[in-house]
Amino acid sequence: MSEGSHKRPWLAAFFAVLVPGAGHVYLRAWFRALLWFWMVVLSFVLFVPEELVDGVTTFDDAMALSAQLPAEAQIALFVVIGFSAADAYWQATQTRQREIGQRCPNCGHELDDLELDFCHWCTEPLTTEPGSADAELEDATSR
Incomplete structure (x- = not known):
């Protein structure tokens, strides 16, 4: 939209x-x-x-x-x-x-359906919500 x-x-x-x-x-x-x-x-x-x-x-x-x-x-x-x-x-x-x-939490631009870990408009990392499976996976791989 x-x-x-x-x-x-x-x-x-x-x-x-x-x-x-x-x-x-x-x-x-x-x-x-x-x-x-x-x-x-x-x-x-x-x-x-x-x-x-x-x-x-x-x-x-x-x-x-x-x-x-x-x-x-x-x-x-x-x-x-x-x-x-x-x-x-x-x-x-x-x-x-x-x-x-569907928007970047940092700049507010619409995000494409790409599987990126950052916003392609402002290049800020896209954070995941705490407690989600992606956040737990991210924490496990960063250790």
Whole structure:
């Protein structure tokens, strides 16, 4: 990914709270965006009585409808919106972790898929995490 493509997890979650699926659109996760949007539509269809929806033609009517929603419909919509926001946040953090793993910790440049022990941009050695198999092997060979 390019350097300007860092997606903020909190912004993805915020968009998902406003409109379920919008946080995933921000992350360009198109299938998940459609999935979460249809989950809200499905929960609305399943839990909102049809007689409440009849006659809703304007925005003011829709706002009045939201005040009359039964408790199970409010809970269902709240749960779907909450999970949509949590999933958008999680997706953004996973994307960030993948991006960080492919960058030099010293200069921040993207690393090629070469098996080098140093960054080919800044020539600083690439350190391994303590406790990993590579770190233990490195310690054993340096003795």
